[in-house]
Amino acid sequence: MAATGTSQWLFPVSAIVDATPSRTTSSISVEKELYDRARGVEFLFRLGVTLVLPSSAMYTAATWFHRFYMRYSMEDYHRQDVAAACIFLATKTEECGRKLRDVAKVYCAKVYGRKNVDEIPDDSKEVLESQAAILLTEEVLLEALCFDFIVPTPHSDLVDLFDAQPEAAAQLEEFAWSIANDSYRTPLCVLYPPRIIAAACYILAQQYLDTPVGLSLAARISSPAPSASLPTPPSHKPAYPESTRFAVNFFKFNEMELASLSEALTILLEFYAAQDTRSSVEWVAPIASITPPEPTTRRGKLYQPFTVMAQGAPRAQSQSATVDTPSAEHPDVATVDEASTSPKSAGKGWIPIRGEVDTPEEPPQRLGQS
Numbered sequence: 001m002a003a004t005g006t007s008q009w010l011f012p013v014s015a016i017v018d019a020t021p022s023r024t025t026s027s028i029s030v031e032k033e034l035y036d037r038a039r040g041v042e043f044l045f046r047l048g049v050t051l052v053l054p055s056s057a058m059y060t061a062a063t064w065f066h067r068f069y070m071r072y073s074m075e076d077y078h079r080q081d082v083a084a085a086c087i088f089l090a091t092k093t094e095e096c097g098r099k100l101r102d103v104a105k106v107y108c109a110k111v112y113g114r115k116n117v118d119e120i121p122d123d124s125k126e127v128l129e130s131q132a133a134i135l136l137t138e139e140v141l142l143e144a145l146c147f148d149f150i151v152p153t154p155h156s157d158l159v160d161l162f163d164a165q166p167e168a169a170a171q172l173e174e175f176a177w178s179i180a181n182d183s184y185r186t187p188l189c190v191l192y193p194p195r196i197i198a199a200a201c202y203i204l205a206q207q208y209l210d211t212p213v214g215l216s217l218a219a220r221i222s223s224p225a226p227s228a229s230l231p232t233p234p235s236h237k238p239a240y241p242e243s244t245r246f247a248v249n250f251f252k253f254n255e256m257e258l259a260s261l262s263e264a265l266t267i268l269l270e271f272y273a274a275q276d277t278r279s280s281v282e283w284v285a286p287i288a289s290i291t292p293p294e295p296t297t298r299r300g301k302l303y304q305p306f307t308v309m310a311q312g313a314p315r316a317q318s319q320s321a322t323v324d325t326p327s328a329e330h331p332d333v334a335t336v337d338e339a340s341t342s343p344k345s346a347g348k349g350w351i352p353i354r355g356e357v358d359t360p361e362e363p364p365q366r367l368g369q370s
Contacts, residue, residue: 008146009067009190013263016187017299026075033074034302035309038185038271040079041065043110045184047087050106050117057094060151061086062184064141070190071144077137080111084130085137093149104130154180157198161250175205175283179268186271192264196257199247200264206244208287215244217265218293223248223258262293267302274303 022028041062048058064086068077084107091098101122108126109117120127158180162173179201183189188197203220253261269292277285 007193009070009148010193011070011190013191013267013297013299015070016191016302020070021073022069022075026073028074030302031304031309033069034187035304035306036074036079037066037069037187038306040083041185043080044083044087046110047084047103047106050109051087051091051098051103053087053091053096053098054094055155056153057087057090057096059153059155059184060094060149061090063151063153063189064089064145066184066187066190068141068144072140077140080107081133081137082141084134085141088134089138089141100131100134101127104128104134107134152194154183154194154198154201157195157251158202161198161202161247164250165246169209172202172205172209175208176202179204182271183268186267188264188267191267192260195251196260196264199251199253199261200268202247203261204265204268204287204290206247207290208283210244211286211290216291216293217262220244221248221258221261221265221293223253223255262295263297266292266295270301270303274306276305276307 016034017023017030020033022033023030044061044065045058048061061083065079065082068082068086084103088098088100088103090096091103104127105117105120105122107130108114108120108124111130112126114120155177158173158176162168162176180198183197183201188200203217207215207217207220248258248261251257269288269290272284273288275284275288277288
């Protein structure tokens with residue numbers, strides 16, 4: 001599968017829709033794959049929070065998770081094993097080392113519903129099997145990544161964006177940061193450069209806070225600015241305040257980048273619309289109701305309602321595949337609650353989509369197990 005752009009890790013949206021190994025070798029639907037990717041990243045975040053890892057390590061691990069499944073099928077490598085391997089590798093590259101045993105014990109606690117990690121014996125069968133699975137998956141992960149460990153994040157661009165706008169409301173920064181965290185539950189990190197994602201998070205947060213009187217998303221990202229060709233009467237304020245297009249102007253996006261920004265916004269809105277808003281925090285439903293920009297490409301929706309997917313979508317199975325029995329857990333649960341490593345967001349918690357819930361995962365069935 002060929003990547004586009006200057007990075008081997010940036011792919012067209014069509015690759016997610018039609019050309020991932022989960023589609024070409026396993027016949028897993030795109031809706032099912034994206035649902036399981038979101039669940040896998042949520043599991044990854046839970047591991048990272050329990051291990052008290054810095055945000056940077058979790059962002060790196062989540063990006064590797066998505067990159068891995070651009071090279072391998074979700075049918076062949078269980079999302080929980082891949083998530084744990086990504087976390088374990090990130091503790092090494094981000095210089096926040098954790099022992100394999102400790103990662104495996106937290107893994108077992110999440111999978112088997114143990115509340116107290118310290119009560120799990122170091123030499124228990126589950127811990128030893130989990131350690132072996134993490135090491136084996138890490139080997140495949142290293143091969144999939146081609147030993148390319150450098151991961152830029154949209155959070156760095158958000159820091160630059162808010163540093164250039166010190167008068168921005170603290171609430172805008174908080175919501176933009178939270179949306180950037182949630183973006184890792186989508187495949188945006190393998191579709192667009194970080195600054196595109198950062199701008200999308202900023203503009204979406206801005207749109208939410210300005211609703212219902214603010215500009216549409218289409219107006220905020222249009223090119224040229226809607227008022228650029230019209231003189232402004234001296235007695236009237238500009239119809240399109242400069243602040244509404246701050247991100248677009250700051251990054252100096254060209255036409256192609258604006259098209260990518262439009263698509264990134266659409267994917268985020270589709271993700272939020274798929275959540276069970278009845279059990280989500282109050283701001284999810286308003287964001288999900290925002291009208292997306294005009295489509296730049298023709299495609300179907302990437303996400304189906306997660307309440308439907310949780311009931312179990314059909315998927316292909318093979319004798320060599322790990323079995324992933326769908327559970328009632330939704331991936332729309334954010335539990336990260338530690339400060340980011342960025343000085344711009346020090347002390348800021350992670351706004352959850354649906355509060356702190358720690359529902360046990362369905363344990364993976366591995367080769368040799370009945």
